[in-house]
Amino acid sequence: MRRREALSRARTVLMKGDAAMGIDLRREGRRRSIGRVPLVGAVLAALLGGLLLAVVPTPAAPSAQAVDNSGFDPGFIISDDVFFDDSTMSASAIKAFFKAKDPSCRSTSSLTCLSDYVETSRSRAANSNCSAITGKKESAASILYRVAKACDINPQVLLVLLQKEQGFITGGPRSSLIYRKAMGYGCPDTASCDAKYYGFFNQVYSSAWQYQRYAEAPQNFNHQAGRNNAVRFHPNASCGSSTVYIRNQATAGLYNYTPYQPNAAALAAGSGTGNSCSSYGNRNFWRFFTSWFGNPANLLKNAGFEASSSGWGSGVKTVGLARKKSSASAESGAWYLSTSTAKKGSSLRQTVKRTSRAGEVYTASVWVKSRSSSTPFRTVLKLTATGGRSESARAEATVGPEWTQLQVSLPVTRTHTAFVFDLYEMTTGVSLAVDSALLAEGEGEPSRAAIGLKSAGFEGSQSGWSTTSSAVTTGVRTKLAEWPASQGSSFLLAKTTKAGGTVQQDVAYPVEAGRSYTASIMLRTSGSAPFAGALVLRGTGGAGVDSARTDFEVDGEWSRQQVTFTATRSDLRGLRFEVRLNTTGAYLHMDDVRLSSNLAADTGFERSALGGWTTGSGDLALRYRVGGATHPDIPDDEVSLLAKRRSDSVASLRAPVDRKLSVGETYDASILVRSTGGDVNGSLRIWGLGASSEHGSQGFTADGDWQLVETSYTPTVAGQTSLRVELYLNTVGGELEVDGLWLR
Structure with missing residues (x-):
């Protein structure tokens, strides 16, 4: 039927970002006369000629929470699955939503709150866009619910459209003059509103009908899914346009109803006003929907549990x-x-x-x-x-x-x-x-989340882990008073009678050439002497070998060890993480295994000279050390970087990463360092850049043994658009060896 036909025409993709909020307490404009039924002849010609609608560029509105417009994607504002899902809210839930969003609203003799509004709706016969609906005296909540069901439109979408058009949801009581043009339907910029579309029911029904019309005959409208579209920034043509690849039908419908996209000034303004070429309709739709109902690209129902837990x-x-x-x-x-x-x-x-x-x-x-x-x-x-x-x-x-x-x-x-x-x-x-x-x-931003290892914490199980030799024995130990776990209550014991035995796990994962992947693990030994071994991370499923190695030596205290691998092949289909046991007859304790893709690309110096690094400030002398017989202990098997500060000016190495950041989201960085001579002082810093500069930092003193330096950063301001990891060398003349940055 209608929704299914629309979904068959366009495939959805992941919308980047999920922060948002709403605005728009004043009318955004008196617009959008596309509803002349049937859409044929002169009317269709007018539509195709661009005689659609315009928006008065007025935002308006107190917002309910902090806003970050960086997640707005002009080519994918809302998924088809969400837009055409008519089952998200009942009539009673809609009425409760009215009251929750405008709890202080009080009706008067001339002004009526949405939660109190009652109207006699009209009967409509079934048509190709909506099923039949019988008129009756009913509330605004009932009208929205029944129209959503009849026309296969998400009632949440109708609520957001009401707010976007007239600020209905949070704007207090309204007069009958406002109710009769609630959706702005039949109200073009160039003429008075058409009286045939007056009335709250008529406005809601006509709007829902129109969105199904866009889906039923997309070829008849200016903005179409699955192609590049020239989308203007403002009714004033001199403000220009940009090419937008519209990826799904619901987004195309929004542009046919409101044919403008926000310009950079509108997006930078949050919930406020941009400049004279700014328009706000589709920005506001996205902000309101995300604030009230969650990410509009989400296929899950009630993903934030704000309205109910239905679907779970x-x-x-x-x-x-x-x-x-x-x-x-x-x-x-x-x-x-x-x-x-x-x-x-x-x-x-x-x-x-x-x-x-x-x-x-x-x-x-x-x-x-x-x-x-x-x-x-x-x-x-x-x-x-x-x-x-x-x-x-x-x-x-x-x-x-x-x-x-x-x-x-x-x-x-x-x-x-x-x-x-x-x-x-x-x-x-x-x-x-x-x-x-x-x-x-869709894939969106590179994932910061864990790649799916089984029994990563060994809490009662070692499922997913295997050994490569009968010489290796393993077992889970739980709640040992003398040897507590590093986290949780359990850890894995491993012992080998032959050096080189391995505990390992394979993970199916779409490995990308040029991307770095990092595994880390907490290790210690219960033996009287240090335990030596190596971590190996390799790509699997390809025709050749692609791997990295970090040697370790641990004592009786938990310490985190890590290995970073940069894929050089494009035929890899998975990852294998190995813990090699080189000390025989002693127990190695293993816990809290982590595996993820690295936000910083090519940070192990394997694919090119500096790889994902650049030189920052100051005067640095750089050289590379290749592993092998001469330097078998170099992490990641092949190449490490040596950097020496040659003058008194501050010197650093930088790894920049373009990424939209969210306030309160923590980023962690870790890197292996050691000196080639005497002690070298330095610091590891994560910068958040864009709207302002802020950072997290950790100082260190490097000696001749590899050590893992870790720091973290949590953005506190909205609008940050990139990260930069920076390694500062504070000791003049000291040479620092570095490898294996992990940013997550």
Whole structure:
């Protein structure tokens, strides 16, 4: 039918970014006369000739929360799945939404609040865009609900359109003159509003009908999905336009209804006014929707739990779930979900019907934290494509009382008909807080989330790990008073009778040539002497060898060791992480394994000279050291960089990364360093750049042994557009050897 036809015409992709907010308490304009039925003859000619609508460039509006417009994608404002989902809200939920968004609204004899508004709607016969609807005396909430059902439009979309057009949701009581042109339908810039479209029901129905008309006959309208479109910035043609590749039907419909995109000034203004060439309609639509209902590219229902938990339930076994209201405790918005189970391995689940095609990539993510300040919670995120032979991806973490994001990417290799989003609960007796879940098509920004290792924390299991020789024995140890785990309650013991034995795990993952990947692990020994070994990270599935190695030596204290691998081949289909045991007869303790793609590309100096690095300030002498018989202990097997500060001026190395940052999101960097002579002092710094300059920093003193230096940075201002990792050398004449930057 209507929605299905629209979805068959355009494929959705992941919209970058997920921060937003709304605006627009004043009318944005009296516009959009596209609704002349039938759309044939002179009217169709006018449409194709560009006689659409204009917007008065007036933003307006107090916002409900901080805004970052950097996530706005002009080619993909909202997914088709979200836009045409008519099942997201009931009439009672819509009425409750009115009251929640404008709690102080009070109707008078001449002005009426949306929650109090009543009108006698008109009967409409079934047509190609909407099913039949019978007129009756009903509330505004009932009108929105019934029109959404009849025309297969998400009622959340209708709510956002009401706010965008007239500030209806948060603007207090309105007069009958405003209600009769609520959606701006039939109100062109160049003439008075057409009286045939007057009335609240008439406006809502006509608007919903029109969006289905765009989907039914996309070839009849200026803005079309699946092609480049010249989209203007403003009704004034002298303000210009830019080429926008519109990727789906819902976005094309928004541009046909409001044929302007925000310019750079409008986006930089947040919820405010840009310049004389700014327009705000589609910016405001995106901001309101994201603020109220979450990422409009999201295929999941109630992903932020702000309106309800409908769509979520038990998957494997049984979980208990309850929505909790607390803006202080939620990861985003005011609500989050609390879930718990009496049976380990139960899952919280949502199933999404979605036909996928080979070559598409789907990303699932969720924010979680333990609701106990003293007991960590082990959880597994698994995304499964079903219908035919299934494919899946998973990520595991043991989380404490701070919000932590889990994310997986699933490249599908065949056609599927549905996706199953499972969050497995591996801890009992404690509740898990869940918020801001996401399932979307496309890759977006490089992932910061863990690549799905099994039993990464060894909490009661070593599933997924194997050994390469019978000489290697392993076992999980739990709650040993003398030897506590580095996190959680368990760790893995490993011992070999023959040097070179390996504990390893293979992970299927779409490895990209030129991208760096890093694995790290907490290690110690219970032996009386240091334990020597090596970490190896390699690409698998290709015709040749592509790997990196870091040697280690650990004592009785937990220490984090890491290895960074930069892929040089394009035929790799997975990763293998190996822990090689070179000391015989002693136990190596292993815990808290992490594996992720590196936000900084080519940081191990393997593919080119400086790779992803550049020289910063000061006077540096650079040379390279190649591993092998002469230098077998160089991390990453092949090349390390040696840098010497030659003068009194500040000297540094930089690794820049273009990435849109979100306030409150923490970035971590770590790097291996050692000196080639005496002690070398320095610092590792992460810069956030764009709207302002801010950073996190960690000083160090390097000697002749490799050490891991770590620091972190959390943006505090909106509008940051890039990261820069900078390694400062403070000792004049001292030479520092560096390798294996990990930025995540």
